[in-house]
Amino acid sequence: AQSVTQLDSQVPVFEEAPVxxxxxxxxxxxxxxFWYVQYxxxxxxxLLKYLSGSTLVESINGFEAEFNKSQxxxxxxxxxxxxxxxxxxFCAVSSAYNNNDMRFGAGTRxxxxx
Amino acid sequence: DAxxxxxxxxxxxxxxxxxxxxxxxxxxxxxxYWYRQDPxxxxxxxxxxxxxxxxxKGEISDGYSVSRQAQAKFSLSLExxxxxxxxxxxxxxxxxxxxxxEQYFGPGTRxxxx
Numbered sequence: 446a447q448s449v450t451q452l453d454s455q456v457p458v459f460e461e462a463p464v465x466x467x468x469x470x471x472x473x474x475x476x477x478x479f480w481y482v483q484y485x486x487x488x489x490x491x492l493l494k495y496l497s498g499s500t501l502v503e504s505i506n507g508f509e510a511e512f513n514k515s516q517x518x519x520x521x522x523x524x525x526x527x528x529x530x531x532x533x534x535f536c537a538v539s540s541a542y543n544n545n546d547m548r549f550g551a552g553t554r555x556x557x558x559x
Numbered sequence: 560d561a562x563x564x565x566x567x568x569x570x571x572x573x574x575x576x577x578x579x580x581x582x583x584x585x586x587x588x589x590x591x592y593w594y595r596q597d598p599x600x601x602x603x604x605x606x607x608x609x610x611x612x613x614x615x616k617g618e619i620s621d622g623y624s625v626s627r628q629a630q631a632k633f634s635l636s637l638e639x640x641x642x643x644x645x646x647x648x649x650x651x652x653x654x655x656x657x658x659x660x661e662q663y664f665g666p667g668t669r670x671x672x673x
Contacts (some may be wrong), residue, residue: 448602452602454599477660479660479661481664486564486666487666487667488649488651488665488667489602489649489651489662489664489668490664491662491663492660494661496660496661511655536601536603539660546604546617546618547604547644547662549594549602549603550601551599551600551601552599552601553582
């Protein structure tokens with residue numbers, strides 16, 4: 446089965462600073478990769494996903510993630526964060542052959558301070 | 560109105576009680592999922608269903624049961640609640656023909672077992 450490790454449980458940053466949330470995965474088969482965001486008292490929302498093609502994927506609110514097969518990583522980045530980006534971020538992986546078993550990381554709590 | 564709804568949103572119950580968490584969706588998706596979220600552990604899959612007649616165990620199904628009453632409804636039951644089932648529970652749906660492998664989450668049910 447696949448597994449995901451999010452290397453930082455909490456990331457505090459100041460507004461307008463860059464941020465990187467790290468995610469490494471393990472799998473013996475081809476994978477699909479996802480970043481979900483959870484705002485306080487809400488369910489998870491898909492932020493971006495990698496299925497195939499370009500290894501750099503972007504979201505509509507300025508986040509991007511790069512699939513690095515050799516390093517088995519899918520780090521999430523944003524060049525300049527806003528207060529409204531404060532949330533918990535989950536990296537997830539599923540087999541490209543069986544989406545029924547999606548594995549989530551433990552989450553990274555991003556806190557943006559003024 | 561939300562596409563995926565969960566009731567109740569919060570519940571406190573006592574050890575040994577039977578409890579049911581309900582999930583309804585208006586997205587018309589065939590696939591539905593139940594997850595639990597624990598701090599530091601991320602989300603773990605309890606059960607999933609491809610349609611009314613297809614129910615499958617997930618990573619941590621012991622102590623739980625489910626019922627798929629209709630395409631739109633998927634209930635999770637704890638037959639005899641125990642304190643380590645205190646967690647945040649999420650229902651999710653997906654349709655592999657629509658944005659492959661993306662899951663849509665409800666707002667969650669916070670369950671406390673005393």
